[in-house]
Amino acid sequence: MLRRTLLTSAALAVGLAVSGAGAETVKAGFIYVGPVGDGGWTYEHDQGRLAVEEAFGDNVETVYQENVPEGADAVRAITQMALQGADIIFTTSFGYMDPTVQVASKFPNVAFEHATGYKRADNVSTYSARFYEGRAIQGHIAGKMTKTNKIGYIASFPIPEVVRGINSAYLHAKAVNPDVEFSIIWAYTWFDPAKEADAARALIENGADVILQHTDSTAPQAAAQEAGGVITFGQASDMGDYAPMPRVSSIIDNWGPYYVQQVGRVIDGTWESVDTWDGISTGMVGIGEISDAVPADLKAEALGMKDAIAAGDYHPFTGPIYRQDGSLWLAEGETASDGDLLGMSFYVQGLTGDVPN
Amino acid sequence: MDLSSINPVLLIASIMLSATPILLAAIGEMVVEKSGVLNLGVEGMMITGAVVGFAIAVNTGSPGLGFVAAAMASAVLSLSFGILTQVLLANQVATGLGLTLVGLGLSALIGTPYVGLKSPSVPKVEIPLLSDIPVLGPMLFSHDLMVYFSLFLVAAVWAVLKFTRIGLILRAVGESHDAAHALGYKVVRVRMAAIFFGGACAGLGGAYLGLARVLQWTEGMTAGAGWIALAIVVFASWRPWRVLIGAYLFGGVSVLQLNLQAADVAVPVALLSMSPYLITILVLIIISARGAHGAPASLGRIFHASG
Numbered sequence A: 001m002l003r004r005t006l007l008t009s010a011a012l013a014v015g016l017a018v019s020g021a022g023a024e025t026v027k028a029g030f031i032y033v034g035p036v037g038d039g040g041w042t043y044e045h046d047q048g049r050l051a052v053e054e055a056f057g058d059n060v061e062t063v064y065q066e067n068v069p070e071g072a073d074a075v076r077a078i079t080q081m082a083l084q085g086a087d088i089i090f091t092t093s094f095g096y097m098d099p100t101v102q103v104a105s106k107f108p109n110v111a112f113e114h115a116t117g118y119k120r121a122d123n124v125s126t127y128s129a130r131f132y133e134g135r136a137i138q139g140h141i142a143g144k145m146t147k148t149n150k151i152g153y154i155a156s157f158p159i160p161e162v163v164r165g166i167n168s169a170y171l172h173a174k175a176v177n178p179d180v181e182f183s184i185i186w187a188y189t190w191f192d193p194a195k196e197a198d199a200a201r202a203l204i205e206n207g208a209d210v211i212l213q214h215t216d217s218t219a220p221q222a223a224a225q226e227a228g229g230v231i232t233f234g235q236a237s238d239m240g241d242y243a244p245m246p247r248v249s250s251i252i253d254n255w256g257p258y259y260v261q262q263v264g265r266v267i268d269g270t271w272e273s274v275d276t277w278d279g280i281s282t283g284m285v286g287i288g289e290i291s292d293a294v295p296a297d298l299k300a301e302a303l304g305m306k307d308a309i310a311a312g313d314y315h316p317f318t319g320p321i322y323r324q325d326g327s328l329w330l331a332e333g334e335t336a337s338d339g340d341l342l343g344m345s346f347y348v349q350g351l352t353g354d355v356p357n
Numbered sequence B: 001m002d003l004s005s006i007n008p009v010l011l012i013a014s015i016m017l018s019a020t021p022i023l024l025a026a027i028g029e030m031v032v033e034k035s036g037v038l039n040l041g042v043e044g045m046m047i048t049g050a051v052v053g054f055a056i057a058v059n060t061g062s063p064g065l066g067f068v069a070a071a072m073a074s075a076v077l078s079l080s081f082g083i084l085t086q087v088l089l090a091n092q093v094a095t096g097l098g099l100t101l102v103g104l105g106l107s108a109l110i111g112t113p114y115v116g117l118k119s120p121s122v123p124k125v126e127i128p129l130l131s132d133i134p135v136l137g138p139m140l141f142s143h144d145l146m147v148y149f150s151l152f153l154v155a156a157v158w159a160v161l162k163f164t165r166i167g168l169i170l171r172a173v174g175e176s177h178d179a180a181h182a183l184g185y186k187v188v189r190v191r192m193a194a195i196f197f198g199g200a201c202a203g204l205g206g207a208y209l210g211l212a213r214v215l216q217w218t219e220g221m222t223a224g225a226g227w228i229a230l231a232i233v234v235f236a237s238w239r240p241w242r243v244l245i246g247a248y249l250f251g252g253v254s255v256l257q258l259n260l261q262a263a264d265v266a267v268p269v270a271l272l273s274m275s276p277y278l279i280t281i282l283v284l285i286i287i288s289a290r291g292a293h294g295a296p297a298s299l300g301r302i303f304h305a306s307g
Helices: A002-021 A043-061 A072-083 A094-106 A131-145 A159-177 A193-205 A219-227 A256-268 A296-311 A338-342 B008-034 B040-060 B063-087 B091-114 B135-139 B145-163 B167-173 B177-182 B188-212 B226-233 B239-264 B269-290
Strands: A028-032 A060-065 A088-091 A111-115 A126-127 A150-155 A181-186 A210-213 A231-234 A247-253 A275-278 A285-288 A328-330
Touching: A002 B063, A028 A043, A028 A072, A028 A150, A028 A256, A043 A060, A043 A088, A043 A247, A043 B269, A060 B239, A072 A088, A072 A094, A072 A219, A072 B239, A088 A256, A094 A111, A111 A256, A111 B177, A126 A256, A131 A159, A131 A231, A131 A247, A131 A285, A131 B091, A150 A159, A150 A193, A159 A181, A159 A338, A181 A193, A181 B239, A193 A210, A193 A219, A193 B008, A193 B188, A193 B239, A210 A296, A210 B063, A219 A231, A275 B226, A285 A338, A328 B040, B008 B040, B008 B167, B008 B188, B008 B226, B008 B239, B040 B063, B040 B091, B040 B188, B063 B091, B063 B188, B135 B226, B145 B167, B145 B239, B167 B177, B167 B188, B226 B239, B226 B269, B239 B269
Parallel strands: A028 A060, A028 A088, A088 A111, A111 A126, A126 A275, A150 A181, A150 A210, A210 A231, A231 A247
Antiparallel strands: A247 A285
């Protein structure tokens, strides 16, 4: 946080100097839920910030604040950034949704970009990536690779994005392995390496030999490596340090192009509130290299699925799909609407346990 | 519901892993507070210990050296707190918070080259004979050395505070620094030693977190463990054995709830996650209602010899 203070005050000084000279510099701010060194979610958002700097050079100036708790503290952090003259502010976690909308109403001339939420306003855009497309590929690999037929899933918070990922992974694991079971741990945190490692250990001790994670640090990868014989997937970032084992592939969030586009629109004066939800087809969701620990034919199948999703030939939620309670959600051949997906709060048939409230 | 998939031996081992870092940090902080100093920089000292311990262990291949270096680094860092608050008479709360911020920033800086590296594993010590007892043996007598050391440390702190002259002086300084000063004890020196000890313990706790529990370096890795250690000191009403109970209760509940979830036991997750905090608040209410909170009387007060 000291770094942040230094950074923002330095940025402030630069900003004053620039405005004194009469030049037009756009200031882009970023609010992060974890540290930029988490090796996962926040790291990739920061890579996006660096891409903005790279693209616009002296015409842009970026500031960021790390480890901003979701909730009331976020209001303070976002407000502070707006007061310091940011022209566009990216708030990069689901829990910043209400704080972002709240602050945005007080700063009508500042553009706000909220990641993974669904509340928009004239000056609030939302953007997210179709992580569930990547989860489908993970589920396919996981279902075929598991020997114990037990797959552990470290979930963060019970929000639609996370539930969607669980359902997508489960459906595709089940499709190739009818005996597969999912154990789900809700960690109630995005970033707590010790807890994530404990959760991975608990799942492995309960017989899981595949660990999927929807939390931000690489700690579960290290725990799986120590246990041996367990495979994992990089989350949000490639986590390539843990390849070829335990990490056999990954979902990579690539925010750079979107950030460059939106900051560019602020510079041009053409920015307006939009809702963006891109996936593998535009490259916003990347699939990290599938390592040699995966048999070649399985690798080819996974890449085939990736291409089909990218081409729009295959939708990971294609019926028939039943809800956990046995009621029909999608009829044969029907694909899920974005509206359904964005509000998803139920498990599909076969998953045990309840989605916590 | 399938409780049978929870293996008690592995569960106990996980609880040890989870409780030991906060136990080490908490027992150190308890000694600091017993001397009348409130050091809120535990989180900063822990994470400094974590990064230094990890870096040294990776570079030398020896986790043991990592622990020693971590203890020294955090102890030295805590001396900066000591000089500011004891010699320059700075406000303890503000300085302690500052120490946390410094520790978090410094560790991120030192840690950059170590992201993604694997640490040498901390060897398990099988106590001869005892570890051969079925079930109990692997459960209680085959952990790594730091687990035993942390338990020994609690016993040692208890014995020193209760039975020795040094303990008496430390407590006297913490209860009434003016009286202790009038008796000729070097208040500042005693407190500096306590702060140094607390720093070393926090460093060990942080190093354990990195080398045994998380097995890697990640920025911001402690994620609040230092604050939990501080809460446990209060929870324990400044008594060593209660610190042990508090740390194991906290570590136990947090690991147990993960295991219950992994075994598909229907538990209200949110409730279990907050139970350690709820219990702490409850204990605080009880001890303040009783009026005897057990806090050292001079806790957090600035001492100046002329005063």
